[in-house]
Amino acid sequence: MKTIEFESAQHVKVEYELASTGQRTAAALIDLIAFVIYFIIVSFSLELKNVFSDFGTDLFLTLLIIKLPWIFYNPLIEYITRGQSLGKYALGIRVVKVSGERPGLKEVFTRWLFKGDFIWISADIFVLLWVGFGLLGIIFSATADRNQRLGDVIANTVIIKNRSSLNYTLKDILSIKNQDNHQPTYPNVTRFTDEDMLLIKNTIQRVQKYPNPETKKFAVELADETAVLLGLSETPAKRMEFLQTLLQDYVVLTR
Numbered sequence: 001m002k003t004i005e006f007e008s009a010q011h012v013k014v015e016y017e018l019a020s021t022g023q024r025t026a027a028a029l030i031d032l033i034a035f036v037i038y039f040i041i042v043s044f045s046l047e048l049k050n051v052f053s054d055f056g057t058d059l060f061l062t063l064l065i066i067k068l069p070w071i072f073y074n075p076l077i078e079y080i081t082r083g084q085s086l087g088k089y090a091l092g093i094r095v096v097k098v099s100g101e102r103p104g105l106k107e108v109f110t111r112w113l114f115k116g117d118f119i120w121i122s123a124d125i126f127v128l129l130w131v132g133f134g135l136l137g138i139i140f141s142a143t144a145d146r147n148q149r150l151g152d153v154i155a156n157t158v159i160i161k162n163r164s165s166l167n168y169t170l171k172d173i174l175s176i177k178n179q180d181n182h183q184p185t186y187p188n189v190t191r192f193t194d195e196d197m198l199l200i201k202n203t204i205q206r207v208q209k210y211p212n213p214e215t216k217k218f219a220v221e222l223a224d225e226t227a228v229l230l231g232l233s234e235t236p237a238k239r240m241e242f243l244q245t246l247l248q249d250y251v252v253l254t255r
Contacts, residue, residue, distance in 0.1 A: 002147060004158060006100025014100075015206070019093040019159040021141040024149075027087030028134070034086050035070050042066060075112040079105055092162045098146075107155045114151030184249040188230050197250050200226070200243050207240065219243070 002018040019027075042065055077085050082102040083095035095103050095111070103111075112118075116133030137149035146158050203222050206215045223239035226246065236242040 016160040018147045023091050027091045030087030030090050031085050071117045075108040078108045093159050095157050098156050107157050110155035111151040185245050186249050189246050189249045190253050
């Protein structure tokens with residue numbers, strides 16, 4: 001499972017799971033199926049081949065009603081819906097900048113440019129070249145660290161799952177420790193919220209699961225910042241133990 005971290009406006013780091021290559025491909029297939037349905041309905045309704053004998057009129061309607069909506073479908077809908085096409089919505093994934101912000105016109109059209117949809121507008125035979133673009137995107141995504149295709153790399157975007165990969169409820173906090181006679185060490189912990197405590201528990205579990213320098217560094221920074229907010233003159237030397245004690249104190253003092 002590949003993940004990415006974003007920093008919220010409250011300077012809280014939140015981890016999201018990156019969409020897999022399979023999920024990205026499935027989303028693209030759903031979009032394609034939706035277009036095929038649209039193509040059949042429009043073609044049947046207008047009866048282009050039978051009603052219009054003039055080649056110029058037939059070509060114009062083909063471009064205007066069928067090709068252009070498909071060619072510009074992805075960049076426009078991803079911009080309007082903040083990173084989701086119909087397929088991405090169905091799979092619960094979306095496009096975001098590597099900073100976690102919603103993609104702008106620059107990002108969505110850069111992704112579109114390297115997707116190759118515009119190739120189809122010139123002649124139907126070039127749809128094979130478009131398929132080639134898609135296969136290269138799948139290969140690139142499967143081998144990239146962040147599951148990005150070339151368009152994502154150039155646009156500085158990634159595709160993530162809508163929800164954070166680690167979600168906890170207050171019930172999770174209450175199950176950490178249950179000591180009726182526990183004497184709180186930090187009574188000022190009540191100034192924090194349930195969300196703050198969830199972040200602390202999240203951090204503790206991540207350090208336990210991924211004991212790498214990055215997760216440990218974040219735990220140290222979180223402990224230092226929490227100590228400042230509590231009004232402590234210095235952070236306790238055993239920072240992980242400090243964070244665990246805060247959780248226990250919060251449970252005893254607030255439930």
